[in-house]
Amino acid sequence: MEFYPYDIKNLKEILEKNKDFLESFFGENTFDEHFFNNIFKQSPKILTSSETINQETNARTIPMDMIQRKHEVILIFEIPGLNNAEDVDIKLLGSTLVITGEIRRNYMLSDKEIIKFERKVGRFSKKVALPFIVDNKRIHAKYYKGLLEVRVPIIKPNNYEKISVRFTDE
Known part of the structure; x- marks a missing residue:
């Protein structure tokens, strides 16, 4: 069974399977029902505050650098372990670049x-909002x-103009 660090649903099964080992290290009754009740109460907070997991696809995010040149943007994603083009999928959805894939053992x-492991x-x-009008064919x-x-x-780069704020007493 593969394990993702934020896979709360399978956590109980994994901990129960390894109960003897874990209790020898952490002490008895560390992972009792009280522990699981707290985990399940906190799981929405854990998942929404985490930047390393995409809850919709159960996928982790990947590190990226974005470099802007005069006529292009270069995005560099760190994804060690890809073997071929079928391991990664790149799409442009509107002005959002979406990179998905899987690294296999x-x-x-x-x-x-x-x-x-x-x-x-x-x-x-990884989803990246592109703040430019881009040439999707190239x-x-x-x-x-x-x-x-x-x-x-x-x-064409998006032109950002400063908008002044008028303060009033009313």
Whole structure:
């Protein structure tokens, strides 16, 4: 069973499966019904305050850099572990660039062999609002050494004008 850190629904099952080990480390009755009642009460707060999980798709987010040049924006996403083009999907929805995909483990393990998992695998998702009018026909992407680079040509930058605020006594 894969485990995502914010997967509250499966947390109880995982903790119960490993109860003996966890109680030997944390003490008896640490993960009792009181613990789970508090977790389920807090889960909406945990999920909405977390920036590492996308609740709709059960996917984690990915780090990104955005660089603006005169005629293009370069977005660089850190996604180590992709194997081919089927592992990532890039879409432009209106003025929002959406990156989704999945990083898979390239090996199979039994539960007895697992000691620790730290590599980030599983579903990922990122939505980026583009503050420009872009040329969607010329957007292109390349993946190299764990970095996904998406180049987005700018047709016209949005003009931001300062709007003055008038203060009145009424």
